Structures are given as C-alpha cells and as structure tokens.
Amino acid sequence: MNTNYHIKSFCSIKNNQVSLNGSVVYKDEENSFSQFIKAAYKQQNSKYPKFFKMDNLSKLAFLAADILLKNENLSKEKENNIAIVFSNKSSSLDTDRKHQESIQNKESYFPSPAVFVYTLPNICIGEISIKYKLYSENSFFIFDSFNATHLLTYTNSLLSSNKANQVLCGWVEFDDENNYQAFLYLVSTKGTTKHNKQDIIKLYNT
Amino acid sequence: MSKVYVSHNNIISSLGFSSDAVVSKISKETSGLQRIDNKSILPEPFYTSLINTEILQENFNKLHPKAEYTRLEQMMITSLSKVIDASNIKLNDRVGLILSTTKGNVDALDTNNPFSKDRAYLSELGNQVKNFFGFKNKAIVVSNACVSGILAVAIAKRYIQQDVYDHVFITSGDVITEFILSGFNSFQALSSAPCKPYDADRTGINIGEVAASVLVTNNSTDLAKEAVTVLGEGSCNDANHISGPSRTGEGLYRSMQSAFKQANITAEDVDFISAHGTATMYNDEMEAIAFNRMQLSNVPLNSLKGYFGHSLGASGLVETIVGMHALKNNTLYKSLGFETLGVTKPLNIITKTTEKNITRFLKTASGFGGCNTAILFQKTN
Structure with missing residues (x-):
C-alpha cells in the first residue's frame, strides 16, 4: 500500500466556530445554527446564491468544502480531479423529518420537491461538485461514529488506482441545530501531515 | 492486483x-x-x-x-x-x-x-x-x-x-x-x-x-455457476444539477470511460448493456447521449425497470444479478415496456428475449446529486 500520501489542509465547523488548518476563521457563539451558518457564509464571501436554498446538511458541508478549496487556489482553466468521500451518522435525517412532517397528516398534506430532493445525504456532494466543476469519484457512507480507518482505506484506494489525484474527505453530520459537525480534509501527494489513522484522528479531535 | x-x-x-x-x-x-x-x-x-x-x-x-x-x-x-x-x-x-x-x-x-x-x-x-x-x-x-x-x-x-x-x-x-x-x-x-x-x-x-x-x-474456487469477474468500474459526478441529469450525460460518460480504461477493453467487447432506464424523459435521453458518446449505440441494451420498477438502493445490485444470469444462460432479456424509440439518439433496445453466446456486460446507474456508476463484468465459466 502506498503510504506516500499527505493531508494537505483541513477545515472544521463545530460549536458555532469555523477553523481552517487549526486556526479559527469565524466564530459566533450566540446565534442558532441557521443564523451562524448564514453569517459565516457572508463573512467568508462565498458568493453562491444557491446556498440559501440548501438544507442544513448541504449548507454545512458546502461551506466547509468551500473554505478549504478556496484556499487551495485551484486552477480555473484545467479540470481538478478531486474525489469526494463523505460520511456521517444521521444521513439526511434532519430533512427527512421535515418531509415526514409534511405528509404525516392528510388534513395538512404538503410534500414539496424542494424539500424531498435533500432527503439524500449525497446531495451535498452534488452541490460542491457543481460549484467546483468536479466530475470526479464521489460516495457517501454512514457509520455510527467517525471512522478514520474506513476513510483512510477508501481514499488510498482511489489515489493508488489513479481514480483521483486528490481526495476531499471527512465527516459532515447534521442531526439537529445542537448536534452538528463538519471535519473535512484534503489528501494529496503534497503536504506536511502524513495520511495515516493516528493523524486523521488527531486532526478530527482538534 | x-x-x-x-x-x-x-x-x-x-x-x-x-x-x-x-x-x-x-x-x-x-x-x-x-x-x-x-x-x-x-x-x-x-x-x-x-x-x-x-x-x-x-x-x-x-x-x-x-x-x-x-x-x-x-x-x-x-x-x-x-x-x-x-x-x-x-x-x-x-x-x-x-x-x-x-x-x-x-x-x-x-x-x-x-x-x-x-x-x-x-x-x-x-x-x-x-x-x-x-x-x-x-x-x-x-x-x-x-x-x-x-x-x-x-x-x-x-x-x-x-x-x-x-x-x-x-x-x-x-x-x-x-x-x-x-x-x-x-x-x-x-x-x-x-x-x-x-x-x-x-x-x-x-x-x-x-x-x-x-x-x-477474491477466491476463484467455489464460485457460483453464474459468477462474474469485475473488469473495471468508475463513479463520476455530472457537476451539473442536484435533481436533473446532465444534458451531455457527462458523469455517466466519464464513469464508463473510467471503467473501460481500467478493464482495458473497448465498446466492441461488450455484449449487452444493463442500463438504468427509469422511464423519465430526462434520464432516458441523458443515457442515450452518453451511450452514443461511448460508441455503444449498437450494443443490445435493456432496462429491467419494467419487471421490478425502480428499486432505489437495490436497483443496481438486482440488475447486476440478472445480468450475471443472462451471461450464464446466454440470453438477452427483453426490455419490458418498450415499443417505439423515444430518445433522440439511436439505441439497440432488446425487443425480444433471445439466445446468444455472450461473455461481457456493462451495468450503469445514475441518480440524484448528479451521481453515476458504471461497471464491466465478464463471465468466469
């Protein structure tokens, strides 16, 4: 197995705080998640109006990916073969509950395609792929907790089989406004942090 | 490997x-x-x-x-x-x-x-x-x-x-x-x-x-009679729309390219395609475009949705299993529900269940979020 891969950068959003490569870039401990994520989006100057139509999971994953990828100064002329491998515990349950609520009572029955489309966890991967024109490998996995071993194995497989040049991977969890976390990292042939289980867990816990 | x-x-x-x-x-x-x-x-x-x-x-x-x-x-x-x-x-x-x-x-x-x-x-x-x-x-x-x-x-x-x-x-x-x-x-x-x-x-x-x-x-002994070898796979995104497929079939096209490259075979080596074929206009049209871009328009093709409906998380796997049995039985199964071509590019839809010596098939699927997957399989026996 090739162990010559590195973690080039990482981004985390939790407890109403956004950090990139370990440094806090935005913090707002007062507000609810909805207010916090909108304010963070504005402060980060993401300029992507579709953001406001996204569900909570997509907003969380999109912003974390955008902050990380923006910092990479990716080429706009040539394609970037960056695979996306995401995971979480709650799938799209936050939006699933909203759709269920809209059909629970026949007297107030109002299922909406704008909600239903977000009842799949991989929609957030689609949103990021559209913004960054990533026609690359993508997959969404569910585990009951952060699974560094799985992400390591799958990422190494994509890189060593030349399916991708870099892999954006991690954990994007949104159960409810008080239980959310994004931890994304970019695996590449360049970088200072070794791509191994211990270092992934260390970064996840910081 | x-x-x-x-x-x-x-x-x-x-x-x-x-x-x-x-x-x-x-x-x-x-x-x-x-x-x-x-x-x-x-x-x-x-x-x-x-x-x-x-x-x-x-x-x-x-x-x-x-x-x-x-x-x-x-x-x-x-x-x-x-x-x-x-x-x-x-x-x-x-x-x-x-x-x-x-x-x-x-x-x-x-x-x-x-x-x-x-x-x-x-x-x-x-x-x-x-x-x-x-x-x-x-x-x-x-x-x-x-x-x-x-x-x-x-x-x-x-x-x-x-x-x-x-x-x-x-x-x-x-x-x-x-x-x-x-x-x-x-x-x-x-x-x-x-x-x-x-x-x-x-x-x-x-x-x-x-x-x-x-x-x-990975064990080649004790295989089922209908077992197949996985020749190559790819799973690429459309980067186009979260609930509608790409008009150029981009992600599906790239998934197939990735699978063919890994399998090291060409379009002529494929005996049939087990496609996604959900029977929505956007999906069917997108697939027709992608298969034509891959020079696969003459390859016999079916969608099994007319037998099972779209079984969501199971669909790609159940259709792969039927494809494995098609190879073993040397039979091309009819694409149920099809009569007149309703896409703008040519496709060779299987209109009658026919016996034929066949060795390899391509399985594809596409879904919300712009995801697509293609896998090439080959008969083992």
Missing part, C-alpha cells in the same frame, strides 16, 4: 424469493408490477412491485429471530442469509459487510410506526444486520442515491484490492413507503401505468420493492 468476482447471489422480490425463480419469470417476460389504489398511501393510483409479506415472514421466521425486526431488516436478513449459506464462508475479520440503501428504515419516522424513531438511523440498520449474523467487522452503509446498489460492488472490489478483506457480503434494499412515494409524486415523476423505459409513450417511473444480496470475493 488480485481478481475480484461477484459470486453467490439472491433476489427477493414480487417475482420470487431466489435469483433463479426471478430470472425464470423474466425469461417468460412476466412483470412484477401491480396497480395500487390506496388513498392512505397516495392520493392517486400508482404501479409498484411489492414483496409478498406472508412469504417474507415465513422465510424470515425459519431463521429463528429473537427480537422484533422491521420489514426492511427482514428483507435484507432473509436475502443475505441465503447468500451466506450458499457461500459457506466463516465470518472472520477478513469478511466485510456492505449495506446499500437510500432511505433505510425511514418509515420509523412515521408516528404510526411501532418502532422507535431511532431505528431510522442507517447505522442502526447496519448494526441490526451485522449482529444478526455475527459479522466481526462494522457494516459499511452506502447511501449514494440510486447508484448505491452498483456502487457497493465497486466499493467491495476496492476494499478487497486494498487487502482489507478477502470476501465482502453486500445486501441492499428499500421499502415502499408513503415517504418515498409522496416525494417522487411531488416531482410529478410517478407513472399511473406500468413504466416504459426509452419508449416514445413513456409516462414516468414506478417505484418497486426488492432486496438483493451478493458475495464479492
């Missing part, structure tokens, strides 16, 4: 409780779809395929369950138990488990459902299946929209080639719920007639209920 095979398999559906029984119905061009008119599920009548509850429970009870299991768990466990029995493999730490589903036990969110709402967590579904059989490794749950079932095969192959596992069991399924039907209906995608993939008079999709399971292994 070690070779990877898809071997023992099972299908549970309205067409039967074993792959052989289901394939025998398909060879007779029998559809598993039926009309349902039940206002408590959906305001309008719709077509679906439903697993027979009595036979499911009878089969499941033979496994002596010691707790209460949801309908989906019963489907998956019953299906997987048949594959584990046929494989005769000891479940040690070199054996993996992958579950493919889009919505899992989402019916547990319904206030009228007897199970706890916590059962709707997909990891809980994974734990239920893992613990029932005593797998040593955690279940890997794949939830990547409508490509999940076929993507699971690619993931199993990758795990084996990374030398993490020697064998991976995959089980897949989704249940027919008001949740799913009301959602697709809000998109005005549901047909009130049996679906007609690629046909000029198509009226939309049918959702169907299936559980399908396979063994993926």
